[in-house]
Amino acid sequence: MSPAFIILLISSLIFDFLNGFHDSSNIVATPIASRAVSPRVMLWTAAVAHFVGPFLFGVAVAETIGTGITDPDNVTMPVVIAAVQASVIWNIVTWYFGIPSSSSHALIGGLVGAVIVSAGVQAINASGLLKVVLALLFSPILGLIVAYILMHITLFLTRGATPKVNGIFKRSQFFTSLGLALSHGANDAQKTMGIITLGLVVEGVLDEFVVPTWVIFLSASMIALGTAAGGWRLIRTLGWRIYKIRPVHGFVSQIASGSIILGAALAGGPVSTTQVMSSSIMGAGSAERLSKVRWLVGYQMLVAWVLTIPVAALLAALLYFPLSWIDAAF
Numbered sequence: 001m002s003p004a005f006i007i008l009l010i011s012s013l014i015f016d017f018l019n020g021f022h023d024s025s026n027i028v029a030t031p032i033a034s035r036a037v038s039p040r041v042m043l044w045t046a047a048v049a050h051f052v053g054p055f056l057f058g059v060a061v062a063e064t065i066g067t068g069i070t071d072p073d074n075v076t077m078p079v080v081i082a083a084v085q086a087s088v089i090w091n092i093v094t095w096y097f098g099i100p101s102s103s104s105h106a107l108i109g110g111l112v113g114a115v116i117v118s119a120g121v122q123a124i125n126a127s128g129l130l131k132v133v134l135a136l137l138f139s140p141i142l143g144l145i146v147a148y149i150l151m152h153i154t155l156f157l158t159r160g161a162t163p164k165v166n167g168i169f170k171r172s173q174f175f176t177s178l179g180l181a182l183s184h185g186a187n188d189a190q191k192t193m194g195i196i197t198l199g200l201v202v203e204g205v206l207d208e209f210v211v212p213t214w215v216i217f218l219s220a221s222m223i224a225l226g227t228a229a230g231g232w233r234l235i236r237t238l239g240w241r242i243y244k245i246r247p248v249h250g251f252v253s254q255i256a257s258g259s260i261i262l263g264a265a266l267a268g269g270p271v272s273t274t275q276v277m278s279s280s281i282m283g284a285g286s287a288e289r290l291s292k293v294r295w296l297v298g299y300q301m302l303v304a305w306v307l308t309i310p311v312a313a314l315l316a317a318l319l320y321f322p323l324s325w326i327d328a329a330f
Contacts (some may be wrong), residue, residue, distance in 0.1 A: 051220045
């Protein structure tokens with residue numbers, strides 16, 4: 001394998017670790033905020049589930065990332081490296097400021113930006129990109145609506161219940177968090193698999209886009225390690241800043257978001273776990289009353305989400321030129 005592929009592999013694994021580190025807040029914020037499970041137990045349980053998820057639910061999302069946005073023939077090693085490194089930079093910046101942004105948006109934006117400056121706009125697969133954008137756009141809206149409806153149903157079914165019902169919701173969150181972690185691992189680890197496998201195709205190691213088992217193992221391992229490390233800045237944002245989360249909110253928002261993310265993973269849609277979980281939390285809270293939710297925090301998240309794709313695309317475009325010069329020199 002060439003030095004360029006080794007750089008790509010290292011960059012992709014760093015991105016995968018940061019994805020788990022960045023997005024662990026989506027999985028554990030609500031059970032930790034509602035004191036359903038201890039932080040360390042929840043993080044390690046989520047880490048194990050993240051590792052198992054990609055082996056259970058296939059690699060449809062990896063194929064979308066690797067072949068859906070552009071034909072692998074249009075991709076060079078500097079393009080893939082620029083896309084991944086732009087995503088890494090954006091993840092670090094948003095983590096530092098405690099802003100829940102989308103690793104999926106960043107990676108797709110980076111890939112689009114690098115491909116355009118390398119091969120032109122015509123190299124972008126419009127239908128494939130549309131599928132990705134629609135999945136990213138509608139999944140948080142669906143999360144808000146599903147959580148809103150589920151919260152109303154839950155409140156109706158538990159009307160007149162004693163405070164002991166909170167104990168049921170608390171204990172249930174361990175299992176809903178486990179399901180959410182499995183779905184997140186299945187969806188998000190595949191993004192790294194898609195990038196590494198695309199690099200193998202560009203390198204000539206693979207004749208066609210087929211994800212090797214060792215790529216699945218490495219990607220699953222790194223997102224699990226990142227999850228275990230825990231992005232506490234973002235956990236605080238999702239767990240406390242939107243509103244004071246009670247066990248019922250965590251239970252409902254995790255069921256809503258987990259079902260949407262898993263469905264997208266099986267269908268090959270690379271959705272943003274951050275977006276879906278955040279909107280589900282807001283949907284569960286607003287079902288009680290609209291004023292319960294601190295909508296300003298949601299507005300700040302929305303701004304970050306809107307900026308992610310264009311900023312990542314610009315970063316990747318800027319990184320592409322020095323990377324292509326270095327690649328040509330060697």
